[in-house]
Amino acid sequence: MSGISENWLNLVLLVLLASGLSIVYSSRVEKALNWWTVQTVAVSLLILAQGIYQNELEVIFVGILLLIGKAGVIPILLRRVLKESKTEWVGEIYLKRASSLVVAGGLTIIAYDVTKPLMALPQSGFRNGLAVAIALIFFGLLLMMIRKVAIVQVLGILLIDNGIFLAGFFLTQGMPLLVEMGSMFDILVGIVIIVILSKQMLENYDSLNVDHMRSLKG
Amino acid sequence: MDELLMILTRLLMGIGHLALILIAAPLLQGFIKKSKAFWQMRQGPSILQPYRDLSKLLKKEELISEHASWLFLLTPRIALAATLMAGLVIPNAWGWAPLSGWGDLFLFGASLGLVRLFLTLSGLEGAGTFGGMGSSRELFLGLLTEPGLLLGLIVLAFITATTSLQGIITGLQSVSPIFIPRLLAIVTLGMVSIAEMGRIPMDNPDTHLELTMIHEGMLLEYSGLSLALLSFSEQIKQLLLILLLAQIVWPSGLISSSVGFLGMFGALCFAGVKVAVLGFFYATVESLFVKRRLFRVPHFLATSTATAVLALVSLWIIRGQI
Numbered sequence: 001m002s003g004i005s006e007n008w009l010n011l012v013l014l015v016l017l018a019s020g021l022s023i024v025y026s027s028r029v030e031k032a033l034n035w036w037t038v039q040t041v042a043v044s045l046l047i048l049a050q051g052i053y054q055n056e057l058e059v060i061f062v063g064i065l066l067l068i069g070k071a072g073v074i075p076i077l078l079r080r081v082l083k084e085s086k087t088e089w090v091g092e093i094y095l096k097r098a099s100s101l102v103v104a105g106g107l108t109i110i111a112y113d114v115t116k117p118l119m120a121l122p123q124s125g126f127r128n129g130l131a132v133a134i135a136l137i138f139f140g141l142l143l144m145m146i147r148k149v150a151i152v153q154v155l156g157i158l159l160i161d162n163g164i165f166l167a168g169f170f171l172t173q174g175m176p177l178l179v180e181m182g183s184m185f186d187i188l189v190g191i192v193i194i195v196i197l198s199k200q201m202l203e204n205y206d207s208l209n210v211d212h213m214r215s216l217k218g
Numbered sequence: 219m220d221e222l223l224m225i226l227t228r229l230l231m232g233i234g235h236l237a238l239i240l241i242a243a244p245l246l247q248g249f250i251k252k253s254k255a256f257w258q259m260r261q262g263p264s265i266l267q268p269y270r271d272l273s274k275l276l277k278k279e280e281l282i283s284e285h286a287s288w289l290f291l292l293t294p295r296i297a298l299a300a301t302l303m304a305g306l307v308i309p310n311a312w313g314w315a316p317l318s319g320w321g322d323l324f325l326f327g328a329s330l331g332l333v334r335l336f337l338t339l340s341g342l343e344g345a346g347t348f349g350g351m352g353s354s355r356e357l358f359l360g361l362l363t364e365p366g367l368l369l370g371l372i373v374l375a376f377i378t379a380t381t382s383l384q385g386i387i388t389g390l391q392s393v394s395p396i397f398i399p400r401l402l403a404i405v406t407l408g409m410v411s412i413a414e415m416g417r418i419p420m421d422n423p424d425t426h427l428e429l430t431m432i433h434e435g436m437l438l439e440y441s442g443l444s445l446a447l448l449s450f451s452e453q454i455k456q457l458l459l460i461l462l463l464a465q466i467v468w469p470s471g472l473i474s475s476s477v478g479f480l481g482m483f484g485a486l487c488f489a490g491v492k493v494a495v496l497g498f499f500y501a502t503v504e505s506l507f508v509k510r511r512l513f514r515v516p517h518f519l520a521t522s523t524a525t526a527v528l529a530l531v532s533l534w535i536i537r538g539q540i
Contacts, residue, residue: 010398010536112535128535 004049013132015042016166017108020132020139023159024104025097028088029151033078036155036162040071043162047169058177069184074158077195082151084199085208091148100146104139111135129170136163150198150208154191161187232306232316239305242490243453244268246460246497253501268453272446280442283344293340294440294447297333301451301458304329308458309384309465311489312482318384323371326383327364330414333451334360337436344439352435355512359420359432362519363413369526370406373399374466376533383462390469398536402529404467409522411459411500413515416452418504420515430509457493460500464492 019039026032044066051059095103111134118127140159147153165183198208205212248265255262282290307322309315317325334356341353375381377399378389393400413420421432437448470488510518 007394007396007398010532011396011401014398014401014532 004046004053008049009046010128012042012046013128015039016162017132017135020136020159021101021104023155024139024143025101027090027097029082029090029149030079030088032090032152032155033075033082036158037071037075039159039162041067043166044071050169062177062180065181065184069188070158073188074191077191078151078154081195081198081202081208085151085202087149087151087208089149090152091209092146093148094146100142104142107138107142108135111138126170130167133163133166133170136160136166139163148209148211150194150201150210153210154194154198157190157194158187228316231314235310235314235316236302236305238310239302239454239457242493243450243457244272246457246493247453249494250456250497250501253498254505257502257505272450275446275449276443278442280444283439285345286343286439289336290340290343290439291444293336293343294444294451296336297451298447298454300329300332300336301454305454305458307383308462309387310461311470311486313384313387313465313470315382315384318382320381322382322384323368323375323386324381326371327368330367330455331360331364333455337448340439341436346439348431348435348438352432352438355432356436358512359413359515359519362516362523363410366406366410366519366522366526367414369523369530370403370410373403373406373526373529373533376530377403387465387469390466399529399533402525402532404463406522406526406529407463407466409518409525411463412503413519414459415456415500417500419507419510419518422509460493460496461489464489464496467496468492 016039019035019042022035023032023039026035044063047066048060048063051057051061051063092100108131112131114134115127115131118130137160140156140161140163143156143159144153147156161183201208201212245265245268247268248263251267252262252265304326306317307315307326309318315322338353338356341349341356343349371383371386374386374390377393377397378386380386380389390400395401412418416423416433422430423433425431426434426438433452437445440448470485470492
């Protein structure tokens with residue numbers, strides 16, 4: 001798996017980790033969405049570069065699909081809902097931004113600790129990559145737990161998806177095309193459903209705050 | 219006899235180094251002013267204006283408050299001397315510094331700290347309200363900038379395994395420009411330099427508006443020769459920071475490869491272009507952003523320090539040890 005030089009790999013990983021942390025830290029939903037787009041573009045560029053270096057048409061195809069499907073379609077859909085709801089607040093209720101950033105830093109260290117047994121991966125940069133991928137999964141879980149606005153929770157799911165995708169990439173060095181397409185289609189359909197649901201939420205409660213859902217029980 | 223000749227040459231080279239810094243500092247200031255004027259669609263003052271300002275101030279009468287003590291007169295001299303001392307460890311266009319031994323980078327930090335100490339003391343000297351306010355703010359800023367500045371340089375010292383700035387520049391030539399810790403250290407130093415130079419997101423160098431000034435507040439009581447010395451030392455500090463940053467971004471230690479007059483002249487031009495590009499960059503930053511509220515400043519500086527810590531951690535992760 002020679003190909004991308006280690007310095008470039010580390011640079012891409014830095015972009016991924018920094019954008020993940022920025023999503024956790026951002027104060028506006030729109031900013032978080034922009035950071036997620038940046039992250040997805042970085043992921044697809046990584047895949048594309050790997051495909052080009054290895055001359056594998058399948059991997060290049062997956063990269064292009066990622067660039068169009070995830071970095072293109074999903075942000076447009078989410079932005080449309082966001083515009084309708086006029087939501088700016090990210091819904092920080094349980095943890096404020098600064099303390100959630102500290103927690104995210106702690107989760108990154110845990111991710112590095114968890115991946116210690118995997119240090120024997122073919123390229124030493126790959127262990128970093130796996131650690132960053134697991135850190136992204138943790139960030140997504142954290143975001144879903146501590147934020148109250150539906151769109152931000154969706155961003156949490158998308159972060160987890162990015163993390164899982166990266167982990168798969170670094171562990172198996174290119175999954176079969178069918179699996180990739182399946183997972184991508186899954187997430188796309190999931191997002192479409194969530195967008196429809198949040199439109200329903202907007203109609204019923206005029207807000208994206210998930211706390212309103214509880215009042216149904218009454 | 220040979221030894222004497224060696225010492226004499228080194229002395230001459232050192233004096234040349236200092237003379238170059240002294241000549242170039244107001245030029246850089248003029249260039250930054252001109253670039254700002256370019257972004258504001260003005261013609262702006264001539265590039266040589268800072269020289270004229272300095273010579274005008276030298277001729278003016280100096281007024282000293284009757285409450286002021288000897289410290290008030292001592293400060294401008296010490297500020298200039300300490301800034302020049304910091305200049306002795308900065309590698310010049312040919313990657314050569316007159317003082318290059320163990321622990322240079324701490325000498326650099328300590329000299330800037332000495333300037334800050336005397337400036338804040340003499341800000342209190344004139345017993346004016348704005349002086350005290352300026353001093354208090356300067357100390358507040360200094361407390362937050364110095365960790366970032368030193369930690370950023372220390373990361374570079376770890377990368378190249380030497381604490382002399384000349385050695386760092388030479389060592390960086392063989393390090394890849396996208397090596398993560400190096401990139402993060404450059405980001406840190408770039409952010410900290412803004413605060414150290416007193417430029418716009420932190421402090422506005424062009425205003426004497428009471429509520430916002432930091433550095434100017436301390437100089438409010440000064441006039442004549444002392445004011446000239448103080449603003450000159452500020453310009454030199456600006457040149458040193460930009461030169462250091464330029465040498466770290468594109469290191470060019472040409473001491474061995476550039477033989478002959480033409481090579482040396484080429485190296486000088488290259489360094490001049492680097493410094494001018496960075497100066498233009500800072501002028502652009504200054505034109506694009508507004509000055510931040512004082513209580514937002516810790517956010518900015520904490521980000522720079524956090525970047526430095528991140529650089530240290532990533533160095534540890536990539537190398538497996540420090």
